[in-house]
Amino acid sequence: MMNLKIGELAARTGCQAETIRYYERRGLLDAPTRSGGNYRLYGARHVDRLTFIRRCRGLDMSLDEVQSLLAFQDHPEQPCCGVNDLLDQHIGEIQRKMSELQSLQDELLRLRARCQSTGRVRECEILRDLVS
Known part of the structure; x- marks a missing residue:
């Protein structure tokens, strides 16, 4: 023991x-x-x-x-159907989170595409977009 x-x-x-x-x-x-x-x-x-x-x-x-x-x-x-149901619900939650993360990534990529220059912060389109 x-x-x-x-x-x-x-x-x-x-x-x-x-x-x-x-x-x-x-x-x-x-x-x-x-x-x-x-x-x-x-x-x-x-x-x-x-x-x-x-x-x-x-x-x-x-x-x-x-x-x-x-x-x-x-x-x-x-019976293991309860285990399967729990996992199915959890998989659905993970899929929802993945969709939210994909939307977040898309928004960040859109923001990043707004500023391709190495200019000054006062000219930064990303910061302007975040304010509006």
């Missing part, structure tokens, strides 16, 4: 100790056992769960989405 202190768990998973404690408070991680000196002691399940959480966060999932996925993971007998 693995008995990692919070610093060891943090080093193993690349997650800050304060974030680990926050995930515990949010219910994403089970409360660890305590040593005789009242140190938190984490096991393999904590490592796996924290790795799962970090992977989901790396996919830009909210903590609520992560919590939902963990609930599915905790009940493996359920």
Whole structure:
């Protein structure tokens, strides 16, 4: 059985100790056992769960989405359509964000095209366009 202190768990998973404690408070991680000196002691399940959480966060999932996925993971007998629905919603959100970013890029490119010279700032069409 693995008995990692919070610093060891943090080093193993690349997650800050304060974030680990926050995930515990949010219910994403089970409360660890305590040593005789009242140190938190984490096991393999904590490592796996924290790795799962970090992977989901790396996919830009909210903590609520992560919590939902963990609930599915905790009940493996359920059909996976709920997992698919959650991912479909997240994909839709990512597509919306990508569209917004594309619009932002287009606007920035339009602004940049307004000024091809190396003239003075007082003549800068970009700054004039931003004011109007």
